[in-house]
Amino acid sequence: MGDLSYRMIYIGGTPAGLLGLEELFDALYEAGHTPEDVDINELLLRGVRQHNFVPKPAVPDYQAVIGNEYQKYYQKRSVGEAVASRDYGQWEGYPREQIPWFPVVSAELCNGCLKCIEVCPKDVFAEEENGKVAVVEPFLCIVGCCFCKTACDPQAILMPNKEILDQYRHGQRHAT
């Protein structure tokens, strides 16, 4: 598993570190699988399970989140946007993709005011066709920042608890 990609993703409200997601998306895309394929959820789950443990009760959450990620990947790649892993730098010596710090937007609560985009110094958010906002570049988010959460009146933005960062700051993190 030496060179597999690794990134943090929120599944069912909990950060999970996943190995090999980028390679899986590349392989499915190159094999011609679209996000609309009837068996895409099964293929994604099988692929994720090659390198990660997915508890049975969490399967629907995994499928929803990974399916959504594949959709975003597919859209970008089909219009020729680069999807090769970009370098997000490091934080406290860890690759940025391993730090579970980024906003999660509730589509139900978001009223499309765009204040989060105004206050964010990075290109983390994008406005969607439905007028709401989506997180498109989670790893550009500045670790420890909470500007957007504070600016969001309907409290549609969830940020992790700052304590989650302590284990990285003090080098207490161990591979599981």
Ligand code: SF4
């Ligand atoms: S600030 Fe909150 S309500 Fe306004 S667009 Fe951003 S997420 Fe939606």
Ligand code: SF4
């Ligand atoms: S926490 Fe800060 S850097 Fe991160 S998305 Fe919100 S405003 Fe942008």
